[in-house]
Amino acid sequence: MSTSLRLALAAPGEAGDLAAFLGRQLRWDKTAAARLQADGEVVAVFTRPARFDVLAVRPCRLGEPARLDVTVSAGELLEAIDDEHGALTVPGAVTGPSWAGVLPPRGGWRPVSEVPHETLREAAAGVVAEFRERTEALPPEGRTRAALDTLAEEIWSRTLHGTPLPLRAVHAAHALGFLRAAAPATLLSRGPWLRLRTPLGSIAVRRGGLPGLGVTPL
Structure with a gap:
């Protein structure tokens, strides 16, 4: 190139x-x-x-x-x-x-639901607050990378209420600035993929995970 x-x-x-x-x-x-x-x-x-x-x-x-x-x-x-x-x-x-x-497919997505902006913002804030609160509750010697990874995975693996979308996707959308626009997002699916589409960008998550990825906490 x-x-x-x-x-x-x-x-x-x-x-x-x-x-x-x-x-x-x-x-x-x-x-x-x-x-x-x-x-x-x-x-x-x-x-x-x-x-x-x-x-x-x-x-x-x-x-x-x-x-x-x-x-x-x-x-x-x-x-x-x-x-x-x-x-x-x-x-x-x-x-x-x-x-x-291993990118998500370009087309053929099926709409699952529309998700209100406030629902996403509140869910992202809840993830951050819970992770911080539970991390601070650990004794200093217990705040190991393995312990924090386990905590992050527990929280992120939950799904957004009423949808199959894991909270890791909502948190990522927030962290990357995709939730700045006060507009609803659309949840779509195709095969093993779920996609949260916002006016500023999308987060795609593959059931079963992606190759070469691991979990580490914020």
Whole structure:
């Protein structure tokens, strides 16, 4: 993939929003990768936010149609964003991690339910509060990585009330800024996949987990 490929983004502020999304991703994993796919007027940026066992999808509308499929360094992609001119230059390709080969399907999704924005915000806040409270209740010597992993898995494996969606997906959507827009989200399914689609991006979770992922607490 040529490092000179430059993509103009269609909407004002799109570059800044993408930069913010990548910045949140890199807070957890400074060596994170991102897979870019475009086949028309939208480029989809896929990342695997560490700790959550989900995939995040940030779509960006393009000023001109493009076609590409490449895995790059998320850090290099962040540096290649030109916020002033609303564009990005595609960095050189990197060897993709195992998750990059197991992306959610592009089409064929079936709507399951509409989820109110407040329901998602309250659920995410509840996850954070419970994890913090139960962590603080542990004796200092009990706050091991294994103990915190077990606690995180217990909380995140629960489902959002009235849906099959695990709370790890709701928490990831909150942590990545996808719940900033005060609008309902749509829960969709296809095969082993569930997808929480918000106006700012989607979180996809695969029943049975993703390859090469583990659980670590926030």
